[in-house]
Amino acid sequence: MSDIRGMYDPGAARGERLRRYTAGALQVAAVTAAYYVSAKIGLQQQLVRGQVTPLWPPTGIALVVLLLWGLRMWPGIALGAFVVNVMLGPSILPVLAIAAGNTLAPICAYVLLRRVGFRTALDRLRDALALVFLGALGGMLISATLGTAVLVASSALAARDFWPTWSVWWTGDAMGVLVIAPLLLAARTARWPRGTPVLRWAEAVALLGGTAAVAVVATHSSVELLFLVVPFLIWAAFRFQLVGAAPCVLIASVIAIDAGADGAGPFSGHDLLAKMVVLQAFNGTVSLTALLLSAVITEQNRTLREIEEACERLTEALYRLAPDETFDHWPSSRRGRPDHQKGHRS
Structure with a gap:
């Protein structure tokens, strides 16, 4: 019994857990920072209310993060979406709803891609088709629809502006996946x-x-x-x-x-x-x-x-x-x- 107790070191176990938690926290912080910086770049071409742009790089970054590190990275995406949208308004409740949509869209795209056996190498025709139709065009319907509906419901947009705004939102989120995600996945394996x-x-x-x-x-x-x-x-x-x-x-x-x-x-x-x-x-x-x-x-x-x-x-x-x-x-x-x-x- 004494030998077994000697082999187990509570201090070492706590240190290992602390290292894992620290590494996870740093990953979440890195995801949040990348989301925020890429969002500021995308907002340079905003077309509606200073917050809807035809290219939204954070969606591509969020999807790649989930594909590489898994669903445990969703807090970083959610925090990044909240920080970006809280500065754009219109008020706290719509901001929370929009941030939720920005988080759910890449998560749903990730789940759909995993269901069809998507490979990050993008070396098969089925992977390319899945990224286009499930990851980009399909998954980003959530963020565009929820975000535009929230803006109309909060009177930040007129009802007649729903479809033009929705089209810009969907285009931006889908293009973020189609343009940024393949670039990051290619850079990951490039030598x-x-x-x-x-x-x-x-x-x-x-x-x-x-x-x-x-x-x-x-x-x-x-x-x-x-x-x-x-x-x-x-x-x-x-x-x-x-x-x-x-x-x-x-x-x-x-x-x-x-x-x-x-x-x-x-x-x-x-x-x-x-x-x-x-x-x-x-x-x-x-x-x-x-x-x-x-x-x-x-x-x-x-x-x-x-x-x-x-x-x-x-x-x-x-x-x-x-x-x-x-x-x-x-x-x-x-x-x-x-x-x-x-x-x-x-």
């Missing part, structure tokens, strides 16, 4: 490439610069040229997969949102609801194109590598099992036996 040829770097720079240039021209021209951005997204997806496509989507979406807020190019002469329809269609198209193509190319590359590895293992097994004379009659292109294995039998 600094070593020995990359100079031409490869030049291609990446040309891709990012070309995307920005074409997006500026397309969103500020009176001629309908928005489709010119799509070839650059296809280029990025084929050559760099998600690591290259996600930054291109961010660049194109931010430029389009800025043009929509200013009423430039294809957004001129339209009311707020029509602008949001055009903007949502454009941003949804570029995000869907980039995500789907990146997922398909990544999936094909992985399948090809698996086939090559299986062929190599099969060839090695045949070398070990068959007599050497069997392979001596094979053409050199079919042998493929490593030099160190020639003339040896297992």
Whole structure:
């Protein structure tokens, strides 16, 4: 009994619990800070009441946090949403309701994605489709509907402004998921490439610069040229997969949102609801194109590598099992036996 008591150290157990609680508190604080900072950035393009914007980065950050660290991070999201909205008003009860909607939306999106077996690598077509339709377009209906309804019920908005405001709110929350979440997930797995040829770097720079240039021209021209951005997204997806496509989507979406807020190019002469329809269609198209193509190319590359590895293992097994004379009659292109294995039998 004395040996067992000696093995158990109450002080060490309390210290371990304290470290876990401290680490959890620091994670929650980091989530709150990230939510607040990204919200301040998103509010630079507000269109309604100084608090409804067509790009709301906190939704993407909140969803990624839940995907990586689990539901235990919801207090950080809730606290961040409350701190942001309490400064925007209109009063404490509507603020609490809006913060609740901002918290529930990414939680519901997370639950839906987990139910369908979503993988954060975004290396399958089903993962890209799930992020678009369940995580962004579906999950963000909660925050947009609840938030707009609360503003109307508190008389902060007129009833006739419900749908225009709802469209901006839904667009912003959905774009936060479609634009920010893939970028963060790609950055999480990206590694600094070593020995990359100079031409490869030049291609990446040309891709990012070309995307920005074409997006500026397309969103500020009176001629309908928005489709010119799509070839650059296809280029990025084929050559760099998600690591290259996600930054291109961010660049194109931010430029389009800025043009929509200013009423430039294809957004001129339209009311707020029509602008949001055009903007949502454009941003949804570029995000869907980039995500789907990146997922398909990544999936094909992985399948090809698996086939090559299986062929190599099969060839090695045949070398070990068959007599050497069997392979001596094979053409050199079919042998493929490593030099160190020639003339040896297992």
